[in-house]
Amino acid sequence: MTLMPNILGVKNMNGKIEVEHLSKTFKKGNVQAVKDVSFTVDEGEFFAFLGPNGAGKSTTVQILTTLLNATGGKATVAGHDVIREPEKVRKYIGVALQETGVDPDLTGREMIELQASIFGFDKSSAQARANELLNIVQLEEAAERRIGNYSGGMRRRLDLALTLVNEPKILFLDEPTTGLDPSNRMAIWKELQRLNEELGTTIFLTTQYLEEADSLAHRISIINDGEIVATGTPKELKAQIGNDLITFTFPSKDIQSQAATIMESYMGEKEVIEQNGKLLVYVDDGTKQMLELVRLLDQEQVEVETVNLSSPTLDDIFLKITAKEVGGVGHGE
Amino acid sequence: MGNSFWKDTWLITNRNIKTTLRNPFSVIPNLIISAFFLLVYEGGLSGISQLPTFEGANYLAFILPVSIVSAAIGGAGGAGQSIVKDIENGFFSRLLLTPASRLAIVLGPIIAGMLQLFVQTLLIIGIGFLLGLEVETGFGGILFVLLIAIGWGLAFAGYSVGVALRTKNAQASQAGTFIFFPLIFLSTTFVPYELIDAQWLKVAATINPTTYIFESMRTVLIDGWIFWDMMQGVIAIVIVCAITITFAAVSAKNAVARG
Numbered sequence: 001m002t003l004m005p006n007i008l009g010v011k012n013m014n015g016k017i018e019v020e021h022l023s024k025t026f027k028k029g030n031v032q033a034v035k036d037v038s039f040t041v042d043e044g045e046f047f048a049f050l051g052p053n054g055a056g057k058s059t060t061v062q063i064l065t066t067l068l069n070a071t072g073g074k075a076t077v078a079g080h081d082v083i084r085e086p087e088k089v090r091k092y093i094g095v096a097l098q099e100t101g102v103d104p105d106l107t108g109r110e111m112i113e114l115q116a117s118i119f120g121f122d123k124s125s126a127q128a129r130a131n132e133l134l135n136i137v138q139l140e141e142a143a144e145r146r147i148g149n150y151s152g153g154m155r156r157r158l159d160l161a162l163t164l165v166n167e168p169k170i171l172f173l174d175e176p177t178t179g180l181d182p183s184n185r186m187a188i189w190k191e192l193q194r195l196n197e198e199l200g201t202t203i204f205l206t207t208q209y210l211e212e213a214d215s216l217a218h219r220i221s222i223i224n225d226g227e228i229v230a231t232g233t234p235k236e237l238k239a240q241i242g243n244d245l246i247t248f249t250f251p252s253k254d255i256q257s258q259a260a261t262i263m264e265s266y267m268g269e270k271e272v273i274e275q276n277g278k279l280l281v282y283v284d285d286g287t288k289q290m291l292e293l294v295r296l297l298d299q300e301q302v303e304v305e306t307v308n309l310s311s312p313t314l315d316d317i318f319l320k321i322t323a324k325e326v327g328g329v330g331h332g333e
Numbered sequence: 334m335g336n337s338f339w340k341d342t343w344l345i346t347n348r349n350i351k352t353t354l355r356n357p358f359s360v361i362p363n364l365i366i367s368a369f370f371l372l373v374y375e376g377g378l379s380g381i382s383q384l385p386t387f388e389g390a391n392y393l394a395f396i397l398p399v400s401i402v403s404a405a406i407g408g409a410g411g412a413g414q415s416i417v418k419d420i421e422n423g424f425f426s427r428l429l430l431t432p433a434s435r436l437a438i439v440l441g442p443i444i445a446g447m448l449q450l451f452v453q454t455l456l457i458i459g460i461g462f463l464l465g466l467e468v469e470t471g472f473g474g475i476l477f478v479l480l481i482a483i484g485w486g487l488a489f490a491g492y493s494v495g496v497a498l499r500t501k502n503a504q505a506s507q508a509g510t511f512i513f514f515p516l517i518f519l520s521t522t523f524v525p526y527e528l529i530d531a532q533w534l535k536v537a538a539t540i541n542p543t544t545y546i547f548e549s550m551r552t553v554l555i556d557g558w559i560f561w562d563m564m565q566g567v568i569a570i571v572i573v574c575a576i577t578i579t580f581a582a583v584s585a586k587n588a589v590a591r592g
Contacts, residue, residue: 069591090432101427105352116345118431
């Protein structure tokens with residue numbers, strides 16, 4: 001059933017996001033938050049922006065959703081330029097910012113009906129849409145209560161319902177699960193997957209959680225310090241750094257640095273990563289290389305505490321790529 | 334899709350009225366303070382109207398404008414407070430992400446604040462009548478007093494909305510409302526200008542536009558239809574409104590613009 005007024009017949013509208021050489025410098029403090037970022041998200045694609053705090057994720061979302069102007073480059077969302085035609089863009093997108101945007105003095109139902117009325121629904125279709133969405137986000141029982149009494153998870157779910165009011169072609173979600181408990185997180189994941197698969201909604205999601213990007217997104221861009229440092233499917237990104245990950249621990253720090261020197265001379269300096277008191281080595285043929293390295297260390301009489309072979313997670317990729325980019329040192333914001 | 338400007342304004346104003354009614358304690362304290370002024374000053378100070386400078390005026394009619402201006406300023410301040418609240422809980426951004434008219438987003442709370450002011454002023458005038466208020470110019474005079482209250486409230490709404498949109502912060506906006514005290518009390522609040530003793534207070538009262546608001550209200554309440562005495566309040570309103578509404582408009586433009 002579709003309750004929307006007839007607006008989706010408009011031409012030049014698609015579920016695509018096209019970003020070319022986008023940049024944003026904030027006058028205050030002359031901070032370059034986004035540096036020459038380019039990417040394309042196809043209609044129906046689930047795309048994730050993965051990066052640490054302050055990487056430029058939210059700034060990018062705010063530009064693409066018409067809340068901020070870019071200082072350079074171009075971005076087209078749903079077929080319309082975000083700088084020149086913000087009114088048109090706003091009609092076709094749904095946006096959940098990091099902070100939920102709800103009025104604590106309204107009830108959940110009133111909030112959805114207000115949002116629907118602002119999008120041009122008449123009274124009865126706004127009511128019908130509210131019923132539908134309250135059901136989807138499972139807030140029917142809380143519908144007549146004031147939002148001020150909702151838990152964090154309920155507010156998030158309501159906020160998600162609000163972003164869906166206008167049946168958006170593209171959904172922007174800025175860290176939608178940050179601060180949620182696992183059951184609320186799973187509920188949101190499931191709903192996003194459903195929207196993407198059943199309705200073909202394009203989804204642009206930002207996250208700090210690697211497993212979130214890994215399990216939801218078709219394609220991921222890793223953003224760090226305002227720049228995209230890698231893009232690919234989760235599989236491609238994992239392959240980019242080797243199929244296998246070998247993790248060594250040693251009885252002491254001294255022994256570990258001794259081992260690092262030996263392993264580096266064998267593998268090459270860049271291939272051995274020290275992290276959290278462990279040595280990590282990414283390789284293509286894990287079993288063979290692991291035996292090789294253990295034998296080498298044994299020859300040099302270096303005592304190994306544990307050794308472990310696994311498939312790299314996005315976590316590992318992320319750390320490896322960002323460590324390479326910033327030389328392993330924190331880079332200010 | 335999308336509404337006319339009027340529909341957007343109506344939707345947003347309506348929601349502001351609803352949330353104001355649901356938070357009676359955002360309204361009641363100011364109303365009580367204003368009514369308190371009327372009762373206490375009338376009860377405690379009415380004897381001084383025996384002084385010849387008062388020319389036999391009823392002190393209740395003399396002090397009523399203080400109470401009305403206090404209620405008007407409080408009601409108008411509600412507009413700014415509601416905008417700050419919306420900014421802080423993200424609702425303002427949520428509205429900016431919709432196709433709603435940008436002007437309607439800012440105008441809604443202002444209209445709701447003006448309605449609140451109107452109701453509060455009516456209540457204060459009602460209390461005045463209960464206390465035995467007599468108005469020299471009758472019903473027409475009451476309408477004029479209401480008009481001045483609304484005009485002065487609008488000037489203060491412009492100020493409070495401007496501060497709200499600029500600071501985006503409840504504490505800062507709250508601090509901004511402290512201007513309430515000098516506005517009300519550094520003036521001909523309790524006695525006519527001639528009876529003000531301290532020279533500095535005379536200077537302050539001359540500068541303070543509220544003085545002209547008080548005086549024009551007192552003109553119709555006590556003296557009668559004296560055109561130029563009434564006009565001083567109107568002129569003060571026009572000048573101050575021009576300043577504060579420009580301030581609000583510029584702040585609003587920055588707040589809805591994409592930095």
